[in-house]
Amino acid sequence: MKKPxxxxxxxxxxxxxxxxVGAAVRGMAALGGRSMTLVYHRVGAPQPSGLTPTVAxxxxxxxxxxxxxxxxxVPLSRLLLERRSPTPRFALTFDDDHPCHVExxxxxxxxxxxxxxxxxxxxxxxxxxxxxxxxxxxLLHGRGVAAVADLLDLAPTDAGEIAGICEADLGLQxxxxxxxxxxxPSLSETQIAALVAAxxxxxxxxxxxxxxxxxxxxxxxxxxSEGRGTLAEAAGRPIRLFAYPHGKADARVxxxxxxxGYEGAWTGVPSPVTRRADRYRLGRWEPGPIEPSDxxxxxxxxxxxxxxxR
Numbered sequence: 001m002k003k004p005x006x007x008x009x010x011x012x013x014x015x016x017x018x019x020x021v022g023a024a025v026r027g028m029a030a031l032g033g034r035s036m037t038l039v040y041h042r043v044g045a046p047q048p049s050g051l052t053p054t055v056a057x058x059x060x061x062x063x064x065x066x067x068x069x070x071x072x073x074v075p076l077s078r079l080l081l082e083r084r085s086p087t088p089r090f091a092l093t094f095d096d097d098h099p100c101h102v103e104x105x106x107x108x109x110x111x112x113x114x115x116x117x118x119x120x121x122x123x124x125x126x127x128x129x130x131x132x133x134x135x136x137x138x139l140l141h142g143r144g145v146a147a148v149a150d151l152l153d154l155a156p157t158d159a160g161e162i163a164g165i166c167e168a169d170l171g172l173q174x175x176x177x178x179x180x181x182x183x184x185p186s187l188s189e190t191q192i193a194a195l196v197a198a199x200x201x202x203x204x205x206x207x208x209x210x211x212x213x214x215x216x217x218x219x220x221x222x223x224x225s226e227g228r229g230t231l232a233e234a235a236g237r238p239i240r241l242f243a244y245p246h247g248k249a250d251a252r253v254x255x256x257x258x259x260x261g262y263e264g265a266w267t268g269v270p271s272p273v274t275r276r277a278d279r280y281r282l283g284r285w286e287p288g289p290i291e292p293s294d295x296x297x298x299x300x301x302x303x304x305x306x307x308x309x310r
Contacts (some may be wrong), residue, residue, distance in 0.1 A: 001105065004026045034303045035079050035089040035273040039243075039284045041096055044104045046289070051137050052096075053288035057104060062292035064092075064112055068294065075254070076201055076241065080264040080282075082273040092116040093266070093284060095205055095243060096131065097123055097186040097284065100155075102194055110198060117201040119243035119266075120187060121187060121209060122231035129183030131209050132173035136163060138180055151179060167246055170210055192234045203241030204228050204262075211246050224260045241248050247284065254280040257295040272303045 042054040055063065069074055071088030077141030079091045092109075094101050097120050108117055123131070130138065139148050140159050149156050152172050154165060167174045171271045187195075196202060206212070207227035215223055224242075232239045242261040244253070247268015257265045257280050285302050287295055 014296050017093060022196065035083070035085070035091070036303050037076060037079065037091045037093060037282065037284045039093045039095060039266075039268075039286045040105075041094070041286070042098055042100055043108075044100045051088040051133060051140075051159060053226070053286055055287075055289050059289065060105075060293055061108060061159055063287065063295055064108070064114060066292055066295050067299075068112075070299065073114050075115040076203075077264075079273050080241075080279060083277070093119060093203075093243065095119045096209075097121050097205075099185050099187060099191070101187060102191040106198055106200070107194060109200075114203070115199065117203055119203040119241070120192065120231060121149060121205050121207050122187075122227050122234060123207065124186045124188050125202070125230045125234055126227060128186075128207070130177065130180055130186075131184075132166065132176045132186045133163065133209075135176040135180035136166060138182055138184070139176065151175070158206060167211060168214070170214060173210070189234045192231070194308055195235070196235050196237070198296065201241065202235040202301060203243055204231060204239045205243050208243040211248045212244060213248045213250055220249065221260070224256060238266075242266070243284070249281055251281075254278070258304070270302050 007013055026146045040055060040060070041052050044054065046055055046056075047055040063072070067090045071090055072085075074091060076091040076093060079089060092114065094105060095118060101118055105116070121131075123129075129168070136148070139151070140162075143151075145159055146156055149162060152162070152166070152175060154162060166176065192202065204227075206223050208223065210223060212220060212223060228239050240261070242246050242262040242265040244265060244267050247266075249257075249265070249267045254265065262280070263283060266282045266284045268286075269281075269283040270285035271277070273282060277283070285299070287298065290298065
């Protein structure tokens with residue numbers, strides 16, 4: 001994707017003028033050209049529950065400028081094929097079929113001529129409503145923590161703890177989806193096609209977003225394949241990249257991902273990309289709604305440390 005003439009250079013020059021960024025760039029030079037994959041969920045106005053990390057649009061723009069000052073933003077598939085480079089590289093990814101991906105993120109990426117990968121479920125293609133965690137957000141906002149805890153037969157707790165319990169319980173996830181009387185909008189077939197037409201990559205994130213480490217046998221294989229073909233038809237191309245729901249994977253799950261013919265898969269372990277990294281257990285880091293001035297310090301620290309998936 002060709003960048004608008006001079007735009008990226010001007011943005012990088014502006015950001016490099018900040019002392020903390022300049023120091024981070026010098027620190028990056030000692031990392032041997034390591035790469036990092038970043039993941040975002042929502043960009044725009046935050047949700048009342050605050051369960052899904054949301055980055056304000058202006059902060060997101062500054063994140064992009066900072067990353068370009070620190071290194072180069074490249075397609076995710078390029079990081080998969082080229083593990084080393086003379087300079088640090090970053091890949092942008094977005095999860096979960098949210099309309100903001102087309103309404104907010106895509107115009108911003110096109111402004112700066114940047115590539116990205118969108119890990120989608122294609123739920124609208126199957127007439128499905130909200131993900132379980134979106135249902136939880138909606139119920140918490142409408143009914144409150146105590147009422148939702150009662151609905152799920154849990155002891156009173158806070159929203160974050162309820163989300164953590166539900167993440168590990170497939171039965172509670174199904175109960176949340178059944179109790180939610182509102183279907184949150186998700187990307188349509190036309191919007192998915194718009195991402196592809198703009199040069200963006202499409203990966204698979206499973207249709208139902210269940211933690212794969214909790215599935216066995218046919219249930220696991222079904223999660224890795226159900227909906228993949230339909231998403232490929234909407235995108236007009238094969239789907240070869242995969243992101244684990246909730247970032248959870250182990251060796252058993254990764255082997256089934258390989259068996260299903262994916263070329264690479266990403267966990268939630270915030271590790272940089274190296275030559276020896278397992279292509280089916282690659283790391284991603286979610287900066288979330290942090291101040292752009294903090295991004296430089298945190299991403300330099302992440303890229304300096306290696307955390308291997310267990």
